[in-house]
Amino acid sequence: xxxxxxxxxxxxxxxxxxSSFFFDLPEPFDFLAGQHVVVRLTAPDGxxxxxxxxxxxxxxxxxxxxxxxxxxxxxxxxxxxHDVAEVGDEIEIGGPIGGHFVWTVADGGPVLLIAGGAxxxxxxxxLRHRAGEGATTPMALLFSARTKADVLFREELSGLAARDDxxxxxxxxxxxxxxxxxxxxxxxxxxxxxxxxxxxPGPPRRAYxxxxxxxxxxxxDGALAAGIDAGDIRTERYGA
Amino acid sequence: xxxxxxxxxxxxxxxxxDRLPPGxxxxxxxxxxxxxxxxRVKTEEWSxxxxxxxxxxxxxxxxxxxxxxxxxxxxxxxxxxxxSKFDTAWEGVLIDDVLAEAGIxxxxxxxxxxxxxGYTTNVPTVDLVGGRAMVALRYEGKAxxxxxxxxxxxxxxxxxxxxxxxxxTGLQFTEKDELGFWELRGYHRCGDPWRxxxxxxx
Numbered sequence: 001x002x003x004x005x006x007x008x009x010x011x012x013x014x015x016x017x018x019s020s021f022f023f024d025l026p027e028p029f030d031f032l033a034g035q036h037v038v039v040r041l042t043a044p045d046g047x048x049x050x051x052x053x054x055x056x057x058x059x060x061x062x063x064x065x066x067x068x069x070x071x072x073x074x075x076x077x078x079x080x081x082h083d084v085a086e087v088g089d090e091i092e093i094g095g096p097i098g099g100h101f102v103w104t105v106a107d108g109g110p111v112l113l114i115a116g117g118a119x120x121x122x123x124x125x126x127l128r129h130r131a132g133e134g135a136t137t138p139m140a141l142l143f144s145a146r147t148k149a150d151v152l153f154r155e156e157l158s159g160l161a162a163r164d165d166x167x168x169x170x171x172x173x174x175x176x177x178x179x180x181x182x183x184x185x186x187x188x189x190x191x192x193x194x195x196x197x198x199x200x201p202g203p204p205r206r207a208y209x210x211x212x213x214x215x216x217x218x219x220x221d222g223a224l225a226a227g228i229d230a231g232d233i234r235t236e237r238y239g240a
Numbered sequence: 241x242x243x244x245x246x247x248x249x250x251x252x253x254x255x256x257x258d259r260l261p262p263g264x265x266x267x268x269x270x271x272x273x274x275x276x277x278x279x280r281v282k283t284e285e286w287s288x289x290x291x292x293x294x295x296x297x298x299x300x301x302x303x304x305x306x307x308x309x310x311x312x313x314x315x316x317x318x319x320x321x322x323x324s325k326f327d328t329a330w331e332g333v334l335i336d337d338v339l340a341e342a343g344i345x346x347x348x349x350x351x352x353x354x355x356x357x358g359y360t361t362n363v364p365t366v367d368l369v370g371g372r373a374m375v376a377l378r379y380e381g382k383a384x385x386x387x388x389x390x391x392x393x394x395x396x397x398x399x400x401x402x403x404x405x406x407x408x409t410g411l412q413f414t415e416k417d418e419l420g421f422w423e424l425r426g427y428h429r430c431g432d433p434w435r436x437x438x439x440x441x442x
Contacts, residue, residue, distance in 0.1 A: 001426070001439035005241070042241065043248035050263055050322055076248065076265065084245040091243060097439065099425035100275050213272040217387060220277035230277050230357065237273055 002027065003040070006093040008085060009064060014152050018070045018118055020056065021081060023093060028062035031055055033129040034102035034122045034208070034236075037067070037095035041077060051077040054121040054210075054236070055096065058128035059104075068152065070118040101208060101236045105130065110138035110200040112228070114193065114219045116211025117145055119238055120152050123210060127167065131160055140168040142196045144188050144215070146175040168199045188215070193222035204228055210236040259316055260324055261433035267323035272387045275421070279357045279407050283391050288375065289354075289410035290342050298342040302391070306377065308333045308341055313374060315397035317404070318433040330395050332376035335368040335411070348413040352420060353394050356407040361420035362429060363403050365413065367396055375408060400431040400438070 006023035013019045033055075040050040056066040071082040085091070103111065103126045113123040120143055130137055145151045151171060161169035172184035172192060179185040184192055197204060207228050209219045216235045223233050256266050283302040290297045300308070311334050318324045339346060346365045353361050367373065376384060376395040384390030389406025396403045402422050423429050428437040436442055 001441065041243040041246040041248070043246055044242045045248075047248040048263055049246075049248055049265065052321060080243075080246050089244055090241075092241075094439075097426050100421075213387070217272075217278060224277055230279065233277050235274065235276055237271075 001038070001094045001097065002029070003092055003094040005090045008087050008089045008091060011085070011087060014068055015150050017150075018068055018152055019082060020066050020068045021085070022064055022066050023091065025063050025065065025093070029096060030062065031059055031065075031096035032099070032102040032104060033059055033125040035096040035098045036122070037065070037093050038097060039067070039077065040092040040094065041080060042092070049076050050094075052097070054125070056121045056124050056128075058125060058132045060129075060132060068118060068121045101210070101234050103129070103206070103208065105133045105135045105137065108137060108205060110140070110202055110204050112193075112197055112200065112204040112207040112223065113139060113141040114188070114207065114209045114211075114223070115141065115143045116188070116215035116219070117150065118152065119209075119211030119215065119236070121210075122236060123208060124153055124157075126208070127157070127160055130167070131163070136166045138166045138200050138202075140170065140196050140200050142170045142172065142188065142193065144172045144174060144211070147173055148176055148180060168196070170196050170199075188219055188222065190222040190225040193219065194226045197223075197226045197228070205232065207233045208236075209233065211238060213237045256326075259326060261318055262436050264318055264322055264324040264433065267325050270325060270388065271319070271321075271323060273319065273321065273402075274387070274406065275359070276357060278387045280386055281356045281391055281407050286356075286391055287409065288338075288392070289412075290338060291410060291412040292347050293412070293414065297344065305333065305375070305392075309337045310377075311337070311374060313376075313395065313397070315395075317397050317401050320400040320402055320427065320431070320438050324433075328397075329380050330374065330376040331378040331381075332374040332392070332395065334371060334374045336371060338375065338411070339369070346413060348415055350414045350417045352412045352414050352418050353403075353405040353408055354410045354412060355405045356409050359405060359407070359421050361394075361403050361405050362414075362417055362423055363394075363396055363399065364417075364430060367399060367403075367430075368411075372396065372398060398432070400428075400433055402427065403431050
């Protein structure tokens with residue numbers, strides 16, 4: 001794998017616990033929507049820690065990529081980014097890596113996307129790719145978050161849905177007292193997945209599910225119950 | 241080059257020092273990683289096939305496989321995503337005992353493990369024999385939960401854990417080293433954690 005010293009070019013808060021970090025790459029690379037990079041930190045004594053983060057940018061960005069990093073209190077790498085890292089810092093990045101949880105316009109659709117929390121990041125890359133290429137591939141995103149404030153990239157996603165070019169957005173908020181109109185307000189379940197799936201013009205050719213393991217288990221079982229073949233369901237499980 | 245402001249706070253404990261391969265941290269939980277939905281494999285439908293190329297050498301159903309000699313193995317395991325877990329306790333059938341039951345010695349130096357969900361992973365045959373690997377049937381004294389690969393998973397604890405194929409249904413000896421699912425997608429063909437063989441060219 002190719003490693004390089006990338007420079008933090010910008011930091012943008014996305015929610016209370018998630019910020020986007022923009023990295024300038026001295027050696028630009030091509031990647032596919034859904035791929036990740038490996039970030040490697042080195043302590044003065046030579047101790048190193050590395051973690052994988054999905055790329056949020058659309059392919060084509062090449063020389064500047066966006067990673068949205070969630071702060072995990074018991075983490076080692078994510079608190080560094082949130083508490084210590086600054087614009088201008090050099091960070092070692094390897095990649096891109098991963099060739100299963102990926103989508104290209106040529107793969108076609110319809111596509112069902114299911115995200116839990118920060119799991120929306122690789123799916124956002126797919127949606128940005130679709131929009132950037134001017135594709136009208138039917139896609140539906142079912143996005144589960146705790147509250148409205150935890151819906152990462154909410155304005156951007158709403159904007160994409162408002163284009164009326166075949167992308168449907170459905171939110172479900174599990175801990176919001178007054179969910180916005182049209183949003184569900186419960187944990188993801190098979191009925192919800194079936195309902196969103198039916199908004200697509202045909203059976204999904206693929207489903208991409210990303211979130212915590214428990215979330216992925218529920219969503220994948222729901223997708224199976226909605227009649228999607230196991231071989232067409234791809235999961236990316238974040239964390240424990 | 242050191243990263244400005246990064247001190248690293250894990251792994252400072254001397255007791256973990258000699259047991260943690262480079263770049264790993266100690267995990268107390270047991271994270272789940274897999275590329276698709278968790279298959280629910282019924283033991284009454286499960287079978288284990290031993291093949292050489294396309295040729296079937298021997299096949300066992302669940303009861304037959306469970307009747308093979310059982311071995312306990314307590315080992316540290318290491319996931320390529322950088323967590324390690326110490327002292328995981330497994331019970332199952334050593335690959336040595338599978339081969340002995342089939343009355344053969346490993347015919348080739350390369351092996352491809354097959355799973356119920358279509359997953360494959362290639363493991364050098366030398367890493368499977370000599371008491372180093374088993375088909376695990378129990379974890380911590382109980383049936384292996386489906387999301388951890390139950391009813392049966394390969395256990396090759398000295399290699400990164402993606403080699404320990406979940407929902408295993410067979411081993412196939414191959415003439416050449418045929419890359420498996422993750423190996424085709426950028427991961428190392430051997431996967432030795434102590435040599436940090438994570439990605440293709442490591």
